[in-house]
Amino acid sequence: MATTLQEVTDAQLSRYADLIYRHTGIRISPKKKTLLSNRLRRRLRETGISDFDAYYKTLAKLNLDDPEWDAFLQEITTHETFLFRDESQWEWFRDQFLPGITSAARRGDRDRSLRIWSAASSTGDEAYTIACVIANTIVNYRQWKIDILGTDIGIEALEKAKQAHFSERAMRLVPADLKRRWFKQVPGEPLWEPSPALRTMVRFKQHNLMEPLREGVFDLVFVKNVLIYFDGESKQRVVKNIQSVMKPGAMLVTGAAEGISDILKRNMEQQRPWLYRLPE
Numbered sequence: 589m590a591t592t593l594q595e596v597t598d599a600q601l602s603r604y605a606d607l608i609y610r611h612t613g614i615r616i617s618p619k620k621k622t623l624l625s626n627r628l629r630r631r632l633r634e635t636g637i638s639d640f641d642a643y644y645k646t647l648a649k650l651n652l653d654d655p656e657w658d659a660f661l662q663e664i665t666t667h668e669t670f671l672f673r674d675e676s677q678w679e680w681f682r683d684q685f686l687p688g689i690t691s692a693a694r695r696g697d698r699d700r701s702l703r704i705w706s707a708a709s710s711t712g713d714e715a716y717t718i719a720c721v722i723a724n725t726i727v728n729y730r731q732w733k734i735d736i737l738g739t740d741i742g743i744e745a746l747e748k749a750k751q752a753h754f755s756e757r758a759m760r761l762v763p764a765d766l767k768r769r770w771f772k773q774v775p776g777e778p779l780w781e782p783s784p785a786l787r788t789m790v791r792f793k794q795h796n797l798m799e800p801l802r803e804g805v806f807d808l809v810f811v812k813n814v815l816i817y818f819d820g821e822s823k824q825r826v827v828k829n830i831q832s833v834m835k836p837g838a839m840l841v842t843g844a845a846e847g848i849s850d851i852l853k854r855n856m857e858q859q860r861p862w863l864y865r866l867p868e
């Protein structure tokens with residue numbers, strides 16, 4: 589199959605880039621020609637589709653929730669994540685955010701419920717970090733109604749998130765005492781799974797950040813290491829979607845290189861380089 593050995597042409601690249609952008613908000617740079625060609629070749633081999641144009645036509649006809657779109661997105665996005673990524677953010681969560689919430693509940697200023705959204709959760713490492721810190725910090729966490737929602741566009745990543753078997757590598761930053769208390773080894777495997785107490789707090793569903801999330805409102809949202817691939821217009825759309833599901837006074841934690849601080853500063857108070865608060 590001679591065609592599959594070639595690179596995509598500029599015209600093909602631009603058609604693919606448009607298609608990807610329309611579906612996901614992700615901008616494929618013209619510099620990614622070789623990368624896209626390599627990844628496409630893998631999909632051609634897997635599907636038996638003869639060339640780049642035929643594969644394009646197939647994708648363009650399919651819905652984003654079709655397994656082939658998922659397989660394609662797997663190829664062009666990164667799912668790299670691990671528990672307790674960005675240590676200082678978890679210190680803030682444990683030492684500032686959670687004590688603020690629990691003392692407000694003690695004063696009777698709020699009920700004992702807490703809703704947190706891990707947006708672009710990939711394989712669930714961030715969502716389980718949230719659950720672990722909550723269980724370890726709020727002594728009577730069982731008397732709270734805790735809802736941690738992890739969402740991602742990638743179906744395969746979500747399936748791994750639901751299974752929640754984490755490698756030693758993914759667990760490398762989990763403090764030893766927390767690892768002992770809240771995770772156990774999967775029998776016969778070099779993998780760790782969260783305790784049932786953590787599992788009951790966390791759920792996952794597929795969601796594209798370019799679309800509104802219809803899951804009620806949240807006290808805290810994490811959006812990290814995803815918008816870096818989006819252009820300005822898509823970033824604005826995602827920020828609008830996120831802010832529309834934040835309670836007044838809710839907090840937003842971002843990644844270090846998200847590139848949305850200018851957009852966020854328009855109507856939120858920046859408290860740290862990566863932390864924002866929506867006004868009451």
Ligand SMILES: C[S@@+](CC[C@H](N)C(=O)[O-])C[C@H]1O[C@@H](n2cnc3c(N)ncnc32)[C@H](O)[C@@H]1O
Pocket residue numbers: 612613614665666667668669670673707708709710711714739740741742745795796797798811812813814843
């Ligand atoms: C590098 S991971 C980030 C995981 C986690 N937030 C972290 O910081 O460790 C990026 C994730 O963004 C997801 N993603 C990319 N575009 C998306 C979109 N339009 N909507 C939702 N998720 C998306 C990918 O599927 C991938 O799992």
